[in-house]
Amino acid sequence: MIAHAIFFYTFSIIAVVSAIMVTASKNTVHSVFFLILDFISISCLFIMIGAEFLGMIMLIVYVGAVAVLFLFVVMMLNVAQQKNQWFVGQQSSRHIPIGLVISTLIFFEIIIVIGGWKFKPEIFDINNSISQASISNTHSLGKILYTDYIHVFQISGMILLVAMVGAIVLTFRQRSGVKRQSYIKQISRERAEGVEVLEVQSNKGVKLDD
Amino acid sequence: MEYLSLVFQEVYKILFLLVPVLVSVAMIVWLDRRVWAFVQKRQGPNVVGPFGLLQSLADALKYIFKEIIIPSSSNKVIFILAPIVTMTLALIAWAVIPFSATQVLADINVGILYLFAVSSLGVYGIIMGGWASNSKYPFLGAIRSAAQMVSYEVSIGVIIINVLLCVGSLNLNDIVIAQQNMWFVIPLFPMFVIFFISALAETNRPPFDLPEAEAELVAGYQTEYSGMMYAMFWLGEYANILLMCAMGAILFLGGWMSPIDVYPFTLVPSAIWLILKILLLFILFALVKAIVPRYRYDQLMRLGWKVFLPLSLIWVVLTASYLFYFNLLPMN
Structure with missing residues (x-):
C-alpha cells in the first residue's frame, strides 16, 4: 500500500506541477514539452487505477500523435522566442476575468461531481460490467462501447469524420500552373515516345523542336 | 526489507535483459555494416577482433573518449535530454517482449499497445534534439521526422x-500462442510487407532516412551532436530497429515458437527461435539499406497516406468479414 501511495503522489505531483508549468513557462515549446510530461504522468495514473487500456491509448493518441502535431505547429510558427507574458503584460490582463469565471465554473463542476459521487453514489448509475475483475479492462470497455453506447460511439466517429472533411475542404486549394508528377505515366512511358534515332547528315544537323 | 529484496530481484532481472540487448545492439551494427559491404562487394569492418566482431566496441570507446560539444546557442537542458530520451525509450520497450511462455519481464494485458505507444514516443528524441540544437539542418530533420513517423504509425496501428482481430487479445504471449497452427505471415502476407516497409520508415532506415539525409541535411537532427551523446542516438536507433524486428517476429513470424512442432526442433530453447527470427528480419533491413535508393519526401508521404493506409484499412474489413462469416472470431 505504501508503494502505491508513493507512486500515486509522485505521478500526481508531477502532473499538477507540469500543468502549471504549461501556462507559466515563458517559452512556448517548453509549454508543449510540459504538456507532454503532463499527459505521460496522467497515463501513469490511469494505469495505476487499473485502466491500462485508457492509459496506453492516452499515450498513443495524445503523446504519440496530438502533441507531436502541437510541437510541429509551434516550431513551424517560430513562436519559440515570443515571450509568454501572462503574468506581467498589460494586454493579457484584460482576459484574466474571463479565465477566472471559466475556471471557477470548472472548479464547481468538479466539486459537484466528486462530492455527489462520494456522498450519494446511487445517483450515478455506474454500469457494473466495466469494473468486473474477471475480464480484462479492454474487453469490458469494448463490451460496453459496442453494445450500450454503439450509437453514441458511431456518432462521435461521424463527427470526427465530418470535421476532417471540413478541414480538408476549407484548406484545399486547387492551384493552377503547378506541374504534377504522375508516376504511372512516368513508368509506363515507352522507348519510342522518349527517344528517336535519326540519321544525321553531315553539315546539316538536326532540328530538335518541331 | 521484503520490498528491498523484491526491488533487487527486479533490478537483477532488468539487467539480465538489458545487458544482452545492448551487446546485441553493438553486434547488430557490425552485422549491418558487413551485410551492406557484402552486397556492394566490399570487405566491411574486418580488422578489430575476429571477423571485425569488436569493431563496434572500438567505435564505442572512441565515442566515449571524444569531447562532448554543446553549442552555445542551444537549449542546453533539452539538448542533453534528447539522446537520453531516445536511448531510454528504445530500451524500456524490451520489458514486454516475451522470450518464451514464461520468460518475460512484464506480462501485461496490453503488451502490444505498450510496444506501439513506446515506439510512437520515439519521435520525441529526434524532435527535441533537432529543435534544441538551434540550427537549420537539425531543425529541418526534426520537422521531417515528426511528419514521417506520425504518418507511418497510423498504418502500423491498423496492421x-x-x-488482433485474429488473436482476440492484446497480450503478446497470447499473440504468439495464437500462431500455433499457422504463422500470421501466411494469411496476412500483404500486411507483413506493409508492416516491414512501415517499420523501415518508423525507424528512419533507408530508403526512408530523410530525417538524416546526408546529401541534403548534413546529418539531420544529429548534426550538432558529438561524442557520447551522438553514440547514444546511434545506439537508440539500432535498439529501435531491433525492437521493430522483434515486433514483426512476434506479430507475424510466431515469436518464440519453433517453426515446426516436432522433436528435434522443440529441443532448441524458445529464446533462440525468437533471436533467429529477429536476425532474419534484421538482415532484410540491412539488405534494403544496401539496395534501395532514398525516397523523395512527397513520395514518402504519398506512400504512407494514399497507399498503405487505405490498403491496410481494406484489409481490416476483409479480415473482419472473413472471420465473422466463417465464425472464426476469437471469443472468450
Whole structure:
C-alpha cells in the first residue's frame, strides 16, 4: 500500500506541477514539452487505477500523435522566442476575468461531481460490467462501447469524420500552373515516345523542336 | 526489507535483459555494416577482433573518449535530454517482449499497445534534439521526422488491428500462442510487407532516412551532436530497429515458437527461435539499406497516406468479414 501511495503522489505531483508549468513557462515549446510530461504522468495514473487500456491509448493518441502535431505547429510558427507574458503584460490582463469565471465554473463542476459521487453514489448509475475483475479492462470497455453506447460511439466517429472533411475542404486549394508528377505515366512511358534515332547528315544537323 | 529484496530481484532481472540487448545492439551494427559491404562487394569492418566482431566496441570507446560539444546557442537542458530520451525509450520497450511462455519481464494485458505507444514516443528524441540544437539542418530533420513517423504509425496501428482481430487479445504471449497452427505471415502476407516497409520508415532506415539525409541535411537532427551523446542516438536507433524486428517476429513470424512442432526442433530453447527470427528480419533491413535508393519526401508521404493506409484499412474489413462469416472470431 505504501508503494502505491508513493507512486500515486509522485505521478500526481508531477502532473499538477507540469500543468502549471504549461501556462507559466515563458517559452512556448517548453509549454508543449510540459504538456507532454503532463499527459505521460496522467497515463501513469490511469494505469495505476487499473485502466491500462485508457492509459496506453492516452499515450498513443495524445503523446504519440496530438502533441507531436502541437510541437510541429509551434516550431513551424517560430513562436519559440515570443515571450509568454501572462503574468506581467498589460494586454493579457484584460482576459484574466474571463479565465477566472471559466475556471471557477470548472472548479464547481468538479466539486459537484466528486462530492455527489462520494456522498450519494446511487445517483450515478455506474454500469457494473466495466469494473468486473474477471475480464480484462479492454474487453469490458469494448463490451460496453459496442453494445450500450454503439450509437453514441458511431456518432462521435461521424463527427470526427465530418470535421476532417471540413478541414480538408476549407484548406484545399486547387492551384493552377503547378506541374504534377504522375508516376504511372512516368513508368509506363515507352522507348519510342522518349527517344528517336535519326540519321544525321553531315553539315546539316538536326532540328530538335518541331 | 521484503520490498528491498523484491526491488533487487527486479533490478537483477532488468539487467539480465538489458545487458544482452545492448551487446546485441553493438553486434547488430557490425552485422549491418558487413551485410551492406557484402552486397556492394566490399570487405566491411574486418580488422578489430575476429571477423571485425569488436569493431563496434572500438567505435564505442572512441565515442566515449571524444569531447562532448554543446553549442552555445542551444537549449542546453533539452539538448542533453534528447539522446537520453531516445536511448531510454528504445530500451524500456524490451520489458514486454516475451522470450518464451514464461520468460518475460512484464506480462501485461496490453503488451502490444505498450510496444506501439513506446515506439510512437520515439519521435520525441529526434524532435527535441533537432529543435534544441538551434540550427537549420537539425531543425529541418526534426520537422521531417515528426511528419514521417506520425504518418507511418497510423498504418502500423491498423496492421496491428488486423493481427488482433485474429488473436482476440492484446497480450503478446497470447499473440504468439495464437500462431500455433499457422504463422500470421501466411494469411496476412500483404500486411507483413506493409508492416516491414512501415517499420523501415518508423525507424528512419533507408530508403526512408530523410530525417538524416546526408546529401541534403548534413546529418539531420544529429548534426550538432558529438561524442557520447551522438553514440547514444546511434545506439537508440539500432535498439529501435531491433525492437521493430522483434515486433514483426512476434506479430507475424510466431515469436518464440519453433517453426515446426516436432522433436528435434522443440529441443532448441524458445529464446533462440525468437533471436533467429529477429536476425532474419534484421538482415532484410540491412539488405534494403544496401539496395534501395532514398525516397523523395512527397513520395514518402504519398506512400504512407494514399497507399498503405487505405490498403491496410481494406484489409481490416476483409479480415473482419472473413472471420465473422466463417465464425472464426476469437471469443472468450
